[in-house]
Amino acid sequence: MAEVLVYVDHVDGAVRKPTLELLTLARRIGEPVAVALGSGAENTAAALAEHGAVKVLTHDAAEYADYLVVPKVDALQAAYKAVSPAAVLVPSSAEGKEIAARLAVRIGSGIITDATDIEAGDEGPVATQSAFAASFTTKSRVSKGTPVITVKPNSAPVEAAPAAGAVEALAVSFSEKATGTKVTARTPRESTGRPELTEAAIVVSGGRGVNGAENFSIIEGLADSLGAAVGASRAAVDAGWYPHTNQVGQTGKSVSPQLYIASGISGAIQHRAGMQTSKTIVAINKDAEAPIFDLVDYGVVGDLFEVVPQLTEEIKSRKG
Amino acid sequence: MSLRIVVTVKYVPDATGDRHFADDLTVDRDDVDGLLSELDEYAVEQALQIADEADDAEITVLTVGPEDAKDALRKALSMGADKAIHVEDDDLHGTDAIGTSLVLAKAIEKAGYDLVISGMASTDGTAGIVPALLAERLGVPQVTLLSEVSVEDGVVKGRRDGDSASEQLEASLPAVVSVTDQSGEARYPSFKGIMAAKKKPVESWDLEDLELDADEVGLEGAWTKVDSATERPARTAGTIVKDEGEGGKQLAEFLAGQKFI
Numbered sequence: 001m002a003e004v005l006v007y008v009d010h011v012d013g014a015v016r017k018p019t020l021e022l023l024t025l026a027r028r029i030g031e032p033v034a035v036a037l038g039s040g041a042e043n044t045a046a047a048l049a050e051h052g053a054v055k056v057l058t059h060d061a062a063e064y065a066d067y068l069v070v071p072k073v074d075a076l077q078a079a080y081k082a083v084s085p086a087a088v089l090v091p092s093s094a095e096g097k098e099i100a101a102r103l104a105v106r107i108g109s110g111i112i113t114d115a116t117d118i119e120a121g122d123e124g125p126v127a128t129q130s131a132f133a134a135s136f137t138t139k140s141r142v143s144k145g146t147p148v149i150t151v152k153p154n155s156a157p158v159e160a161a162p163a164a165g166a167v168e169a170l171a172v173s174f175s176e177k178a179t180g181t182k183v184t185a186r187t188p189r190e191s192t193g194r195p196e197l198t199e200a201a202i203v204v205s206g207g208r209g210v211n212g213a214e215n216f217s218i219i220e221g222l223a224d225s226l227g228a229a230v231g232a233s234r235a236a237v238d239a240g241w242y243p244h245t246n247q248v249g250q251t252g253k254s255v256s257p258q259l260y261i262a263s264g265i266s267g268a269i270q271h272r273a274g275m276q277t278s279k280t281i282v283a284i285n286k287d288a289e290a291p292i293f294d295l296v297d298y299g300v301v302g303d304l305f306e307v308v309p310q311l312t313e314e315i316k317s318r319k320g
Numbered sequence: 321m322s323l324r325i326v327v328t329v330k331y332v333p334d335a336t337g338d339r340h341f342a343d344d345l346t347v348d349r350d351d352v353d354g355l356l357s358e359l360d361e362y363a364v365e366q367a368l369q370i371a372d373e374a375d376d377a378e379i380t381v382l383t384v385g386p387e388d389a390k391d392a393l394r395k396a397l398s399m400g401a402d403k404a405i406h407v408e409d410d411d412l413h414g415t416d417a418i419g420t421s422l423v424l425a426k427a428i429e430k431a432g433y434d435l436v437i438s439g440m441a442s443t444d445g446t447a448g449i450v451p452a453l454l455a456e457r458l459g460v461p462q463v464t465l466l467s468e469v470s471v472e473d474g475v476v477k478g479r480r481d482g483d484s485a486s487e488q489l490e491a492s493l494p495a496v497v498s499v500t501d502q503s504g505e506a507r508y509p510s511f512k513g514i515m516a517a518k519k520k521p522v523e524s525w526d527l528e529d530l531e532l533d534a535d536e537v538g539l540e541g542a543w544t545k546v547d548s549a550t551e552r553p554a555r556t557a558g559t560i561v562k563d564e565g566e567g568g569k570q571l572a573e574f575l576a577g578q579k580f581i
C-alpha cells in the first residue's frame with residue numbers, strides 16, 4: 001500500500017489534535033508515515049502509533065527553533081526523498097501552510113490548502129475546500145506531482161487504529177538557506193487552561209456588544225461552564241478587550257466546532273468566514289436584524305448582560 | 321543607496337458582494353466589483369513607512385491580474401507608491417498559487433528589488449502561501465506574518481505572533497516580508513494622492529516579457545484542478561426567541577436538547 005507522509009505538529013512531544021485527525025484522513029489514502037521534528041520528537045511515537053502511524057521519522061536539531069520555517073522544509077523534503085509517498089498531509093496552521101507550500105514547489109507538486117476533507121479518488125486524493133466565506137464547497141485535486149494538502153483542524157474524527165509506529169532517525173542536511181531568518185527571541189503564549197481555539201468542540205465568542213475588557217469575564221464564565229474556548233470578533237480585539245490570538249474570522253482563526261455561541265457579534269462577512277462551518281450556531285444579540293441571525297440554529301434577541309449570566313447559571317445548575 | 325521595495329497587491333472580488341464561480345470553475349469576476357485586497361493595503365502602508373525611514377527608497381506595486389486589476393494598482397499609487405507593474409496576459413486566466421508565485425517571482429526579478437512586501441493572505445483564495453513561495457523561488461529569507469516590521473542597515477526585523485509564541489525575527493536583505501492586519505491601519509489616499517497617482521507610471525508586462533511559456537501558467541498549466549464547486553445550501557431557518565426574562569433559560573433548554581449540557 002502507498003505511504004502517506006504526515007507532518008506532525010507537536011509541543012515538546014505532545015501531539016496536537018489536528019495531527020491525529022490527519023492520521024485518520026491519511027489512512028483513507030494509504031499508510032501513514034509521520035514526520036516529527038524538533039525537541040521531544042521521539043516522544044510523539046506512542047500517540048502516533050496508537051492512531052495509525054506505521055513509521056515515525058524523527059529528527060532534532062537546534063535549527064528548528066532558531067530559524068524560521070526553512071529547516072523544517074529541508075527535513076520534510078528529506079523525508080519525502082526517503083519515502084516517495086503518494087501524498088503529503090500537513091496541518092493548516094500558518095506555519096504548516098508555509099512549510100507545505102515551499103515543499104510543493106521544491107518537489108514540483110501542486111498544493112491544496114485548507115482542505116476540510118479528503119477522500120481517495122481515481123486520479124489521486126480528492127480534497128474538499130470551502131470558499132468565499134464558506135458559501136461554496138469545492139472538490140479539488142492536485143494534477144501534477146505528489147499531492148501536498150494542508151488540512152484544517154476539526155476536519156476528521158480522531159480514531160484509534162494501532163500500528164507499529166517504529167521510530168526511525170531521519171537524516172537531514174540543512175540547505176544553505178535554512179539559516180536565513182533568525183528567531184532572535186521567543187515569548188511563549190501563556191496558557192489559559194482553556195481548550196485551544198481551533199481545536200475546541202465548543203467556542204463562545206464575544207464582540208463589540210461586550211463593551212469593555214472587564215466584561216469579557218461574562219463570556220469566559222459561559223465558556224468555562226461548557227468547557228469551551230473563548231473567541232472574539234475583530235472589533236473586540238481591535239478595541240484591546242481580548243488578545244488577537246483569540247480573534248475568529250478571516251484574519252483570525254477559523255473554527256469549526258460542534259457548537260459556536262456568538263454574543264454581541266453582528267455577523268459581518270469577515271467574521272462569518274471564520275465560523276460559518278460550525279455545526280450548531282447560537283447567537284445572542286439585542287438587534288433582531290443582525291445578520292448573524294441568518295446563520296443560527298437558535299437565536300436570542302436580547303441584552304447579553306441579562307441572557308449570558310442567566311444561561312451560565314442554568315448550565316451550572318443543570319450540570320450540578 | 322536606494323532601497324527598492326516591491327509590494328505585491330492582488331485584485332479581488334469584493335467580499336461583501338455575491339461572490340461565485342464561473343462555468344470553468346475559476347472566480348467569476350464579471351458579476352462582482354473588484355478591489356485591492358484589503359489585506360494588501362497593510363503591505364502598502366508598511367512599505368510607505370519603511371520608505372519614510374530610509375534615506376532613499378522607491379516603491380513599486382506589482383499585480384498579476386486581468387485588465388481591471390489596474391484599479392488595485394491605482395489605489396496603491398494613490399496611497400503613495402511610486403510606480404506600478406501590471407502583469408497581464410490572456411493565458412494567465414485560471415493560474416493557481418504555484419503558477420502565480422512563478423509569475424510574481426519572474427516579475428520581481430525583472431523589476432529589481434531589495435525588499436518584497438506582501439499581504440498575509442488574499443481575501444479571495446485566502447491561502448496565505450504566496451509570500452513563502454516567493455521566498456523559496458527567489459532564494460531569499462522569508463520574514464512573514466509580521467505584526468511589526470522595520471528595516472535598518474540592510475536588515476529587516478519584525479514580530480511574528482504565532483499560536484504558541486510571539487517571535488522576534490531578523491534577516492538580511494534581500495528578503496520577502498508579509499504583514500498582518502495587526503501591523504497598523506492603512507492610510508486613506510488623499511485628494512492630492514489620487515491626483516498624483518494619475519501621472520505615475522504603470523508598466524504592462526506579458527508572459528513574453530517575463531520569458532514564460534503559456535503552458536507554465538493558466539488553467540491548463542495549473543498543478544491543481546477544481547472538479548466541482550457547489551453553493552452551500554442556505555442554513556435552514558433556526559428558532560429565534562425574544563428575551564422576556566427567560567431567554568437564558570430557554571437557550572439552556574435548547575443546548576440540553578442538543579446534548580451540549
Ligand SMILES: Cc1cc2nc3c(=O)[nH]c(=O)nc-3n(C[C@H](O)[C@H](O)[C@H](O)COP(=O)(O)OP(=O)(O)OC[C@H]3O[C@@H](n4cnc5c(N)ncnc54)[C@H](O)[C@@H]3O)c2cc1C
Binds near residue numbers: 207267305
Ligand atoms: C480585511 C478585513 C478582515 C477582517 N477580518 C475580521 C476577522 O477576522 N474577524 C472579525 O470578527 N472581523 C473581521 N473584520 C471586521 C468585520 O468587518 C467587522 O467589522 C467585525 O466583525 C465587527 O465585529 P462585531 O460584530 O463585534 O461588532 P459590530 O458589527 O459593531 O456588532 C456589535 C453587535 O453587538 C450587538 N450588541 C451591542 N450591545 C449588545 C448587548 N448589550 N447585548 C447584545 N448584543 C449587543 C449589536 O446589536 C451589534 O450587532 C475584518 C474586516 C476587514 C475589512
Ligand SMILES: Cc1cc2nc3c(=O)[nH]c(=O)nc-3n(C[C@H](O)[C@H](O)[C@H](O)COP(=O)(O)OP(=O)(O)OC[C@H]3O[C@@H](n4cnc5c(N)ncnc54)[C@H](O)[C@@H]3O)c2cc1C
Binds near residue numbers: 330360418448
Ligand atoms: C476559493 C479559492 C481557493 C483556491 N485554492 C487554491 C489551492 O488550494 N491551491 C492553489 O494552488 N490555488 C488555489 N486558488 C488559486 C489561488 O488563490 C490564486 O492562484 C492566487 O493568485 C494565489 O493564492 P491566494 O489568492 O490564496 O494568495 P495568498 O497566498 O493568500 O496571498 C498572499 C499575498 O500574495 C500576494 N498575491 C497573491 N496573488 C497575487 C496576485 N495575483 N498579484 C499580486 N500579488 C498577489 C498578495 O500580496 C497577497 O496578500 C484558489 C482560489 C480561490 C478563489
